[in-house]
Amino acid sequence: MSDAQLVQRCLQGDTTAFDTLVERYRDRVFSLAFRVLGDPTWAEDLTQEAFLRAYTRLALYDATKPFSTWLLCLTARLCLNARRDRQQEQAQLERASKAMPTPPTVEEYLYERERQRTLQRLLMRLPRTQRIALLLYYHEQLPLSAIAETLHAPEGTVKTWLYRGRESLRRWIEEELG
Amino acid sequence: MRTCPHEEVLHAYTEGWLDARSQQAIEAHLAECHQCQRRVAGWQAVSEALRALPVVPAPAGTLRSAQASHREWRVVLTLSACLAGVALWLWLAGFYQPDFNRVAEWTPYSVLSEGARQAVDALLLLWHMLREAL
Numbered sequence: 060m061s062d063a064q065l066v067q068r069c070l071q072g073d074t075t076a077f078d079t080l081v082e083r084y085r086d087r088v089f090s091l092a093f094r095v096l097g098d099p100t101w102a103e104d105l106t107q108e109a110f111l112r113a114y115t116r117l118a119l120y121d122a123t124k125p126f127s128t129w130l131l132c133l134t135a136r137l138c139l140n141a142r143r144d145r146q147q148e149q150a151q152l153e154r155a156s157k158a159m160p161t162p163p164t165v166e167e168y169l170y171e172r173e174r175q176r177t178l179q180r181l182l183m184r185l186p187r188t189q190r191i192a193l194l195l196y197y198h199e200q201l202p203l204s205a206i207a208e209t210l211h212a213p214e215g216t217v218k219t220w221l222y223r224g225r226e227s228l229r230r231w232i233e234e235e236l237g
Numbered sequence: 238m239r240t241c242p243h244e245e246v247l248h249a250y251t252e253g254w255l256d257a258r259s260q261q262a263i264e265a266h267l268a269e270c271h272q273c274q275r276r277v278a279g280w281q282a283v284s285e286a287l288r289a290l291p292v293v294p295a296p297a298g299t300l301r302s303a304q305a306s307h308r309e310w311r312v313v314l315t316l317s318a319c320l321a322g323v324a325l326w327l328w329l330a331g332f333y334q335p336d337f338n339r340v341a342e343w344t345p346y347s348v349l350s351e352g353a354r355q356a357v358d359a360l361l362l363l364w365h366m367l368r369e370a371l
Contacts, residue, residue: 089295197287
């Protein structure tokens with residue numbers, strides 16, 4: 060059954076239809092939140108919030124566009140505005156700094172997993188808007204127009220963020236490789 | 238094209254955002270500029286790596302269904318509304334016996350709190366009666 064049909068059934072009162080949508084997109088929503096926020100607990104809270112918001116705003120979903128785009132943009136908007144109080148932020152930074160791996164050797168770098176961890180660590184150094192733009196455009200392959208709408212910015216600005224983000228990552232990777 | 242194009246233009250080229258003529262001009266430049274070739278290759282490697290990032294699975298059992306929590310809220314709200322309705326009915330049905338000799342001393346708070354207290358007493362009485370009967 061397609062996403063649009065599930066949404067329709069959900070709006071008609073079918074209580075299981077939304078559960079199917081949750082099952083279908085839970086990992087992708089969590090993954091996006093984790094890649095943007097860099098903290099699994101925080102990402103989990105945000106995933107919960109994203110699905111709750113999607114459920115309560117389901118009537119606003121435009122069925123002519125893919126449900127995945129709508130849901131991921133909603134998640135990205137929550138990530139953009141997600142704030143933690145100073146104490147929680149500090150605790151997360153401390154955890155992140157303790158968990159920060161030592162710079163990998165060339166041999167380690169060749170391993171896919173190490174490369175992914177390095178990329179995630181470098182992504183966290185980017186400003187949040189650039190990080191979200193890169194993930195939505197390259198990882199989720201969403202159209203520029205949807206990203207611009209999500210980030211409340213003109214498409215030209217999103218293009219500039221994509222350029223700056225990609226250039227920073229390229230430079231940092233080159234620096235890491237020496 | 239002898240001088241290198243602006244980096245942002247070069248970046249737009251890699252995404253195919255330029256018009257056909259500009260794309261061709263950049264291509265011609267790239268054929269002879271190793272520095273720009275290297276930059277473009279670096280960006281393409283970054284975007285490939287971003288595309289290849291795996292989906293991180295949500296921790297098992299920790300994410301409750303959004304609808305389930307929504308349902309829980311609906312149950313809580315319905316129960317609260319039922320209780321409030323029963324309390325109101327008990328109050329209006331005569332279990333509440335206000336002291337009309339002290340009308341002058343009534344305040345909205347005293348009326349509500351006394352009413353609520355008597356409604357709770359009535360509910361408790363009803364509960365005991367039901368328990369006895371069963």
